[in-house]
Amino acid sequence: MWHLLYPMRTFLIVSGQGEEVNIMAADWLTYLSTKPIIVGVSINPHRYTHDLIKKYKEFVISIPSIEILKDVLIAGRKSGPDKLKHMSITLLPSKRIQTPSIKEALANLECKVIDERNYGNYTFFVAEVVDYTQKEEAFKNNKPNIEFKFMAHLAPGTNDFVTFGREIYRWDTKDL
Numbered sequence: 001m002w003h004l005l006y007p008m009r010t011f012l013i014v015s016g017q018g019e020e021v022n023i024m025a026a027d028w029l030t031y032l033s034t035k036p037i038i039v040g041v042s043i044n045p046h047r048y049t050h051d052l053i054k055k056y057k058e059f060v061i062s063i064p065s066i067e068i069l070k071d072v073l074i075a076g077r078k079s080g081p082d083k084l085k086h087m088s089i090t091l092l093p094s095k096r097i098q099t100p101s102i103k104e105a106l107a108n109l110e111c112k113v114i115d116e117r118n119y120g121n122y123t124f125f126v127a128e129v130v131d132y133t134q135k136e137e138a139f140k141n142n143k144p145n146i147e148f149k150f151m152a153h154l155a156p157g158t159n160d161f162v163t164f165g166r167e168i169y170r171w172d173t174k175d176l
């Protein structure tokens with residue numbers, strides 16, 4: 001029944017350093033706190049990324065747009081750093097951590113692990129976001145610009161994705 005919470009936003013998780021740098025796709029990510037900003041991501045222990053996060057205690061969350069769907073699927077269907085040879089992404093130094101960021105991403109959140117815990121067959125990594133970079137046009141006035149085609153995974157186990165429609169629905173709550 002785990003299709004019930006879908007569609008879910010899809011992210012890229014960059015882990016490792018130097019030759020070991022690896023990228024995987026992840027849907028199971030959430031905010032946990034605003035002061036400081038803390039996030040959590042659920043990662044299966046069979047993923048190569050799992051061991052790299054355990055080793056270096058840091059990772060980058062990169063926000064892809066639908067323009068790099070092929071790379072997202074390589075990241076999400078192949079295992080280990082070798083997959084980067086098949087991807088068309090450019091790694092850039094991050095500001096506050098050693099794990100690199102992705103140039104083509106709409107934003108990169110630099111995360112340091114502060115906790116981890118096993119739930120069922122997954123590990124939930126909890127991390128503080130210590131810095132970030134963003135494409136200014138994609139986040140004008142601290143608001144995502146949906147013209148940049150933020151992507152969401154339609155259903156688990158599929159290669160189907162959706163972007164957000166242009167229509168914005170708003171209801172004035174001051175008279176409620």
Ligand SMILES: Cc1cc2nc3c(=O)[nH]c(=O)nc-3n(C[C@H](O)[C@H](O)[C@H](O)COP(=O)(O)O)c2cc1C
Nearest residue numbers: 024025026027028043044047048049076078079080
């Ligand atoms: C769109 C998408 C979302 C995914 N979300 C997750 C996730 O949240 N957690 C997870 O452990 N695996 C997730 N996966 C699976 C991993 O990305 C996949 O197993 C990947 O090959 C792991 O790479 P690695 O072994 O190099 O770390 C997802 C795959 C796709 C295609």
